[in-house]
Amino acid sequence: MQDACIKCFKNVDPVSIRSILENLNYSREKITHLVDWFKAIYLQTKPNSLLKTLKKLGFTNFRRLNGPHKNDLDINQIKTHIDSKIKFGTGELRYICQLSMSEK
Secondary structure (H helix, E strand, O other): OHHHHHHHOOOOOHHHHHHHHHHOOOOHHHHHHHHHHHHOOOOOOOHHHHHHHHHHOOEEEEEEOOOOOOOOHHHHHOOOOOOHHHHHOOOOOOEEEEEOHHHO
């Protein structure tokens, strides 16, 4: 979904997007989230893939942080939509972990 948004808004100036959203009385946090959503290119990573990479780098003791923060639409909506996994994916991947002593 985000890739489609980026493609659609490729030639739209972020300042124009921000101005329109301000005129619609969106909060500063939501404006930042939407402009980022329309313009930023993110690496799409699944939790298992991220954990595998972190383990290879010597990290252990993983605990997923489940927010949500104000702009975390996926986590806020995950239980209220029947197709939430399709609509919102698995959410932001925020983990706290520990670097093993031998890797420091």
